[in-house]
Amino acid sequence: MSDQSDEVVTRVEGDVGLITLNRPRAINSLNQNMVDLLRDVLARWADDDAVRAVVVSGAGERGLCAGGDVVAVYHSARKDGAEARRFWRDEYLMNGQIGRFAKPYVALMDGIVMGGGVGVSAHGNTRVVTDTSKVAMPEVGIGFIPDVGGAYLLSRAPGALGLHAALTGAPFSGADAIALGFADHYVPHGDLEAFTAAVVADGVDAALARHAVEPPPSELAAQRDWIDECYAGDSVEDIVAALRGHDARPANDAADLIATRSPIALSVTLEAVRRAGKAQTLEDVLVQDYRVSSASLRSHDLVEGIRAQLVDKDRNPKWSPAELAEVSAADVEAYFAPVDDDLSF
Numbered sequence: 001m002s003d004q005s006d007e008v009v010t011r012v013e014g015d016v017g018l019i020t021l022n023r024p025r026a027i028n029s030l031n032q033n034m035v036d037l038l039r040d041v042l043a044r045w046a047d048d049d050a051v052r053a054v055v056v057s058g059a060g061e062r063g064l065c066a067g068g069d070v071v072a073v074y075h076s077a078r079k080d081g082a083e084a085r086r087f088w089r090d091e092y093l094m095n096g097q098i099g100r101f102a103k104p105y106v107a108l109m110d111g112i113v114m115g116g117g118v119g120v121s122a123h124g125n126t127r128v129v130t131d132t133s134k135v136a137m138p139e140v141g142i143g144f145i146p147d148v149g150g151a152y153l154l155s156r157a158p159g160a161l162g163l164h165a166a167l168t169g170a171p172f173s174g175a176d177a178i179a180l181g182f183a184d185h186y187v188p189h190g191d192l193e194a195f196t197a198a199v200v201a202d203g204v205d206a207a208l209a210r211h212a213v214e215p216p217p218s219e220l221a222a223q224r225d226w227i228d229e230c231y232a233g234d235s236v237e238d239i240v241a242a243l244r245g246h247d248a249r250p251a252n253d254a255a256d257l258i259a260t261r262s263p264i265a266l267s268v269t270l271e272a273v274r275r276a277g278k279a280q281t282l283e284d285v286l287v288q289d290y291r292v293s294s295a296s297l298r299s300h301d302l303v304e305g306i307r308a309q310l311v312d313k314d315r316n317p318k319w320s321p322a323e324l325a326e327v328s329a330a331d332v333e334a335y336f337a338p339v340d341d342d343l344s345f
Contacts, residue, residue, distance in 0.1 A: 008037040009059075015052040016200045017045045021120070024060025030116045031069045032083070035090045038120070042097050053104035053204055055196055056120060063112025063134070065120055070142060074306040081297040088147065088293045089343065091116060092286040095149045096345050099123040099282040104204045108192060109133050109174070109183055118182065119148025123282060126204060127183040128212075129174030130192065135182055138169035142309050143262040143301025143319065145269050145292050145335070152285040155277035157181050159224050160231035166269050167236065168257045172220055179218035186215035226251050236266045237324045262301040262319050267327045268292060268335045275336070283345040288336065290343045295335040 009020040019041065021028035045051040058064035068091065076084035098105060098120065107121030109129045114136045121127055122135075129135070137146040137154065146154065146166050154162030157180040165172060165180065177183040187195050191211045198207035220227075230242040230251055236258070243255035258266065272292055276285045296302045300320045308317035321327050 007031070007034050008041075010037075010041050012051060013200045015050060017041070017051045017054045018196075018200075019054060019056045020059050021057070021065055022059040024058070024062065026069070027062045027066035027112050028058040028060070028064065028117070029066050029069050030091065030120070031072060032087050032090070035087065035094055039090065039094045039097060042094070042101065046097075046101060046103070051103070053106065053199065054101070055106045055108065055199055056124070057108040057192075057196070058111070058117075061111070063114075063117070064107070064109055065114075065117030066112050067115030067117055067138075070144075070306050071310055074303060074311060077297050077303050081294075084297055085294055085341075088290060089341070091119065091148065092290055092343060093345075095119045095123055096283050096286055099149070101125070106199060106204060108196070109135065109177065110189060110192060114138055114171070115146075115150075116148055118150055118153075122153055122177075122182045123149055126185070126208075127177075128185045128187050128192075128195070129177050129183040129215075130187055130189040131174065132189045133174035133177060133183075134171045135174070135177045136169060136171040137166055138171070140167065140261040140265045140269055141169045141305065143265050143299065143303075143305030143317065144296055145265055145272055145289075147289040147293050149282050149286050149289065151269075151273045151276035151289070152279065152282045153180070153182055155273045155279075158221070159228040161220055161224065161227060163231045163239075163270070163273055164220070164227045164254065166273050167231075167239065167261070167266055168254050169261065170254075170257060173218070175215040175218045176220040178215050179221040185212040187211045188213065223248070223250060230254075235324075236263075236270050239270075240324070262305055262317070263321050263324045263327050264299065264301055264319070264331060265296075265305075267324065267332050271332050271336070283343075286345075287343045291337060291339055292335045294339045295337070 105124035
């Protein structure tokens with residue numbers, strides 16, 4: 001059985017549903033059509049007794065999924081924002097579906113897995129990384145805030161590792177992903193094809209037993225001392241000051257990286273992760289994400305950040321406010337206000 005689409009390819013082999021994100025030139029970045037297709041197939045397979053497990057992968061050699069189609073978000077934001085809000089609404093509903101999926105949901109987090117790519121993988125119950133995995137929630141670099149339920153995971157990472165990942169937006173390895181709680185198992189990149197075949201032939205547990213290996217040590221987890229110390233501050237300003245004042249070179253590098261990010265996005269991200277840490281469920285965080293993302297559409301920095309990184313590509317965004325000190329508590333609070341079409345699960 002197969003159900004073909006240009007952008008998402010699904011088929012059933014034996015009792016395993018296989019999903020391939022199929023926009024390799026865009027590193028399988030998600031658009032509205034792909035989200036619609038994924039929601040539909042997951043709903044069907046959840047209720048289909050003939051499908052006992054699902055495996056999600058990305059076409060091409062570069063990665064599972066580089067995120068959402070943010071250039072489409074840019075054009076929507078410059079109009080009325082309606083298309084972007086529809087996309088996020090449906091994407092976040094899909095993230096909730098994945099989090100609740102009762103059958104084995106095996107996400108092959110190979111290569112680049114960023115933003116929306118985390119959303120289609122890291123809420124699953126069987127998350128596989130490799131030696132090529134490059135995972136990130138890089139939203140602050142485009143004036144946006146980690147979404148797709150990412151703050152749920154970031155807030156539950158050991159110590160302040162999640163805050164470090166959120167405020168720098170820097171990519172981390174497969175071993176780091178396991179240490180942060182974004183992934184469960186480590187399978188060498190070269191074994192993925194055999195691993196998938198083993199899932200189909202023998203089931204998920206047998207495939208993991210045969211192909212999963214001990215991950216290398218996490219470089220991020222090894223730096224928890226300075227990360228936990230520096231990210232304990234009440235504000236992003238406090239955190240940057242602590243990073244600059246620390247004698248560990250990686251701490252200074254983190255400060256330099258954070259300094260290039262949107263001040264309002266950083267301030268909202270800090271608050272979003274802290275609120276997510278108090279949330280009971282993934283769905284609660286996705287409701288928060290929809291409010292925050294909707295507010296981002298009205299901001300200067302989202303359009304400016306995408307312009308600088310992906311449209312004009314001058315890599316020189318002019319943030320407003322330009323400095324962390326200019327961001328007020330009221331500015332941050334406004335991002336969390338309820339919206340007329342709040343998500344419900």
